[in-house]
Amino acid sequence: MGLTYDVTPQLANNGFTVAELFAGGGLMAVGLRAAGYDIVWANDFDKSAVKAYLHNLGDHIVPGDITAIDIDSLPDADIIAGGPPCQDYSVAGPGAGEEGERGKLVWRYLEIIERKQPPAFVFENVKGLITKKHRPTFDALLERFKEIGYTASWRLINAWDYGVAQKRERVFIVGVRNDLGFTFEFPEPRSEDYRTQVLRDVIGDLPEPFLHERNPQDGRYSSPYLSRNRVVGWNEPAFTVLTNPRDVSIHPGDSSITMETVRNHTEKHYWSPKSEYTYDQANRVQSMDGPCSTIPAHHNSGQPIHPTQAPRRFTVRECLRIQSVPDSYVLPDDISLSAQYRIVGNGVASRVSYLLGVALAEQLRTALGKDVKEAA
Incomplete structure (x- = not known):
């Protein structure tokens, strides 16, 4: 049986570049690349995730601790994208927040945005970041984005609303540099996508493993x-x-x-x-x-x-499909099973990043007086 699942059809190059922080195995990058972006740099600390990224997306990923990487060594890019590790903000985690070793990385993300000053950025994290316990950190983060010259808008997005067969709620912040003169508007779910996809649609053709x-x-x-x-x-x-x-x-x-x-x-x-x-x-x-x-x-x-x-x-393949990742994405056999599940579960639903990426490219190019191809 051929594996042909793909809900992120490849669009023409849109002329914009992306540098990705906390890239994981590249599930967000899958969507952004399909939306027409050229991903020029990526980073992650997890060796298994880096191996998966290399296998599927290219050798532009740099392994290592982002806090130890010289920010000036990062290439200039139109978009900086990524989601700092979320465990310290997760509703299922210990709730250490910004005091946790992983929670502190949201500020490293902001530091990189401040130094590199890209035209726009995309930030993703768990729903727990906007709960009462962690809302002060979230509000402070929004305020700091404003202070370093960005107009930021945010939305809690349920992947099921955007053509993904999964109830997955994540917070997205999209910031646009003030000199560009516009505020990002999140794409609204389309009627054909809004809560229409169910498990039968994405794994119903797969045989028992x-x-x-x-x-x-x-x-x-x-x-x-x-x-x-x-x-x-x-x-x-x-x-x-x-x-x-x-x-x-x-x-x-x-x-x-x-x-x-x-x-x-x-x-x-x-x-x-x-x-x-x-x-x-x-x-x-x-x-x-x-x-x-x-x-x-x-x-x-x-x-x-x-x-x-x-x-x-x-199975891992079923989880990938539930995360709206095309079948062309393959995890190498020498990555442990636990690491494979971690890579998939920590990733951004690819169709969500795809649709956000298309919307951002449209709005950036409109501001610059250009056009961009619409998503399928």
Whole structure:
């Protein structure tokens, strides 16, 4: 079967260049490149992410700690894009905020913008950045962008509104240098995109994965007692038999388990999808007829569960499609599975960056008296 999924069709070169900070494996870059940008420089600290970026986007990525890189060594670019690591602001994290080692990187991002003075920048981060706990940092960041000469606008974007089959909310700030004389206007969701994409649209054509494609963490948890989906091998002793039917161990021949066969004795279908789940909740069975819950950056108990092939997590390729990444993007086999999941989960939904990139190019070129091709 040919892999042909692609919701970021390549547009003609738009004449603008991008330097990308905190580039990860390049999921944001996939969208920006498809929108017509020439990505001239990128950076990330994670060696596996750099390897993925090199494999898919080119050798312009520079590995290393952004705080140790000489800002003057960065090439001039029309756009500086990227999202500083978000764990210190995540609603599921410890909440260290700007006091955390990763949280401090938002200020390094600002320092680079101040020194390089690009015509525009695109900043992405988690929803937690605008919660009550971290809102002072967010407001201070907006104020500092203003002080260094930028008009910044921001929006909390749900990827599902923009043609992505995933409920993924992220904060985007787009700043335009004041001398250009305009404020960026976020593109509104189009009727054909707005909450129309569901899992069936993006993974419905994929067959059940071979054993080597499966996540070996399926059913295996660090805590042997009261962990769910605990697959037991034929050559292993069973876990303690429990009285709670929701905490059952799973039969070794799990390839034969279906949504119909896994149920508890009260006839409540444990593996039936619920209408809503909290972030990082275990056993979040998805529905083929709805969007996926947010794809996280880890591959253990917080991963959403496949709708029809439960109990298993989504494969890396399925996660890439749920992140609207085209099938032409391939993660090298020598990157560990945990790193692959991290790269995908930490990335920006490619179609979102694609549409934002198209809108920004249109508005920049209008300000400069030029035209740009519209997105598909």
